[in-house]
Amino acid sequence: MYALNYVKAKSVKEAAGFLARNPEAKLLSGGMTLLPTLKARLARPTHLVDIGHLAELRKIAVKGGRLLVGAGARHHEVATSAVVKKAIPALAGLAGEIGDPQVRNRGTIGGSVANNDPAADYPAAVLGLAATVVTTKREIAADRFFQGLFTTALEDGEIIVRIEFPLPKRAAYSKFHHPASGYAMAGVFIAQTAGGVRVAVTGAGPGAFRWTAAEAALANGLKPAALEGVKLDSREFNNDMHADREYRANLVRVMAKRALAKLSGKK
Amino acid sequence: MNMAKVTIKVNGKNHTKTVEDRTLLVDFLRDELKLTGTHVGCDTSQCGCCTVHVNGRAVKSCTMLAAQANGASVVTIEGMAKKDKLHPIQRAFSECHGLQCGFCTPGMIMATAGLLKDNPNPTDAEIYKGLEGNLCRCTGYINIVKAVKMSARLLRGGKR
Structure with a gap:
């Protein structure tokens, strides 16, 4: 070092x-x-x-219809928390799919969200659940927080304190792992929220984004068939040695359908 | 060069050393304490050879600073056997021949200990997932999975 x-x-x-x-x-x-x-x-x-050792950042609780997860909560803690599993099982499941066990024992939700890696899992959940990022200075809505490749609304010196997730009616996440790194080649988080259906995609583009055409198509029922022919603009998708744009675009569709299948209780 | 005094309990014994801030936990263990059973395979948090337990959880000690572990309790591969008696996981890796060159073995054993703590009776799929953070370039993993299963049986008090 x-x-x-x-x-x-x-x-x-x-x-x-x-x-x-x-x-x-x-x-x-x-x-x-x-x-x-x-x-x-x-x-x-x-x-x-x-700040990794600070107990004040590790709290997990449900309060006023929201799941509050401290920024210092480790992936393993989120994955195994009885509170998270009860409130938003899809979020616990997502945390348990990050990296590998050793990484989950150290990595934190605040770190992942602040870093905004284009293939990270948490940004899809934060965006898909219309969560709020609470910092030392203010509260930032997910829709304004993520601003593309490793870029967020955080200002210099601003620290994420916790993430607040409004409890959805239902939610599911499906991810295609990169076989070596465990990162998402494409991951799709679908949630039925008070404000309607939200579909958030990670891994495919330069940062997590909402697939608004799919949200519109699913507004009248969370059925995989509704996604047939729905427009997905892949011009800005990552095109690298792991997968080209077309492949990633296809993965997004497949992961979305798998997430929908999970929502309907089918594997 | 920033130096700091760090106290870490390793295998039950407190060790205080003044080390550079940049010192990785694995370097603290290997260079300062001469506990060279913990290996450095890749130094990029891929291979898991450097896996140790920090406050009861498996971590990659090449991706943690000694300063981050200040005040923590660490268990390394050297802390597994009790005098001449191998830990059941060590015995299982030996009996199942869950290794060839042995370089990844300390990390495999520490990762297995972590896995079995959370899940005392894992399925094959759960073992694959539980050892995702550890690479072995020799065995093809077949005997490693066997060793994990035998470890689980032994730790549950069963027969090999």
């Missing part, structure tokens, strides 16, 4: 203060993306400010 300066924050407030004084410092939570990024010298922050 290259030289670095490590700071263990005693509280979120202290971490925020440190970031305000040191604009080139970076937050460290689980470190599952950041530490490999440092090893590859893709980033060279002046300091790592560790």
Whole structure:
């Protein structure tokens, strides 16, 4: 590992203060993306400010019709939490499909959402469930939060405190794993929410996005057949050594149908 | 160069060392404590050879700073056997020949211990999923899966 300066924050407030004084410092939570990024010298922050151990960020609870998940909750904790499994089983299932067991024991929901990797799973759930990202400064609706490749609405020094998920009537996630990395080649999260059906896609494009044509097509019933011929603009889709655009576009359709099948109770 | 004092309980014993901030947990274990049973295979969190338990959970020690583990309790492969008596998982890997070159074995055993803690009686599919974070370039995994099953039987108090 290259030289670095490590700071263990005693509280979120202290971490925020440190970031305000040191604009080139970076937050460290689980470190599952950041530490490999440092090893590859893709980033060279002046300091790592560790917030991964803070109990104030680890709470999981249901309150006022919303599931509140602290930013420091690890994937394993979300996957196995009785509260999450009862409130939004699709979210627990999604968390249990991230990476591998060792990664799930370290990686956090806040880290994943802040990083906004185009193939990460959590952004699909946050967007699909119309969640709210609560930070040290404000509340940000999912529709405004994700802004494309590794880009979010977060400002410098702003720290995610928790994610608030309104409880959906039903929700399901289906993902095609990259066989080596475990990342989503395409993942589709479908939720029947108070505001209607939402379909969020990850892995396919430069960032998670809503497939609005599919949402419209499913408005009158969550039936796989409704997706036949629905327009999917794949011009901006990732086109790389793992899969080309057309293949990813097809995967999105297949994953959407599988998610619908899960919703209807069929495997 | 930032240095800090770090205290980590390793295999039941507290160790305090002053190390550079950049020190990875695996380097703390191997270089500072000379516990070289934990291997570095890829150094990119793919292979799982460096798997140890931190506060009871399996993690890849090449992707964690020693400073992050300050105050934590760590168990390495050296902490598994009790004196001359192999841990049941070690015995199962030996008896099933769940290895060839042996380089991945410490990580496989620690990952297996993590898996069986959560799921004492896993199916084949659950074993594949539970060992997804560990790579073996020799065996083709057949005997590793056998070893995990025998481990599960032994840990449940059954016969091999």
